[in-house]
Amino acid sequence: MSNVSADINTDVKIGQDCRKFQVPVDGGTTIYKNQLVAQLVATGMLVPATTAGAGPAIGIASAGSDNSAGADGAKRVYVETDCVVRLTNGATTDAFSEASAVGSPVYALDDHTGADNDN
Numbered sequence: 316m317s318n319v320s321a322d323i324n325t326d327v328k329i330g331q332d333c334r335k336f337q338v339p340v341d342g343g344t345t346i347y348k349n350q351l352v353a354q355l356v357a358t359g360m361l362v363p364a365t366t367a368g369a370g371p372a373i374g375i376a377s378a379g380s381d382n383s384a385g386a387d388g389a390k391r392v393y394v395e396t397d398c399v400v401r402l403t404n405g406a407t408t409d410a411f412s413e414a415s416a417v418g419s420p421v422y423a424l425d426d427h428t429g430a431d432n433d434n
Contacts, residue, residue, distance in 0.1 A: 318363055318426045322348035322379055333374070333398030339388035340380050341366075346392050348379045351402070351426045360387050361394070363426040372423045375400060405430035 340346055341360035352361050353369035364372040374396035382390040402421075404410050409422075409430035421429040 318365060319347050319350055333395035335377060335393045335395050337391045338373075338394050340382040340385075340390045340392055342385055342387040342389065343383055345383050346376045346380045348376060349400070349427075350376050350379075351423050351429075352376050352392070352394055353423075358387060361392055364423040365425050372421070403428040408432070409434055 338352075338354065338361040339359070341355060341358070341362045344360075344362055344366075346352060346361060346363065351364035351372045352374060353364045353366065353372050354360065355362055355366070355368050356370050357368060361376075362369050374394040377393040377395050380390045380392045405424050405428055409424060409432060411429065411431045415431050419431065422431070422433045424430050
């Protein structure tokens with residue numbers, strides 16, 4: 316699957332408000348609203364979840380940020396975590412189903428698709 320190239324309309328959140336915190340954006344990177352994001356292991360800068368060298372997804376970006384021409388940390392983005400949001404579901408054996416446990420880990424297939432396993 317390919318990564319997103321525009322903001323995602325996933326403003327459906329279930330339950331209580333998410334926890335929000337700011338993270339500096341990696342230089343040369345564009346973050347889109349509601350995109351799954353992660354931090355680079357080496358620098359801690361925010362990138363799309365499927366970027367090489369990134370750690371686990373930490374949440375979704377609450378707004379977009381174009382730091383494509385900026386240095387590391389020139390821009391910051393609020394990341395939302397600990398909430399339930401609507402994402403694209405994985406396919407076939409990667410898909411969540413009614414049998415998937417609530418609160419179980421979500422694995423990023425790309426920057427907008429979740430899976431219930433790490434295949």
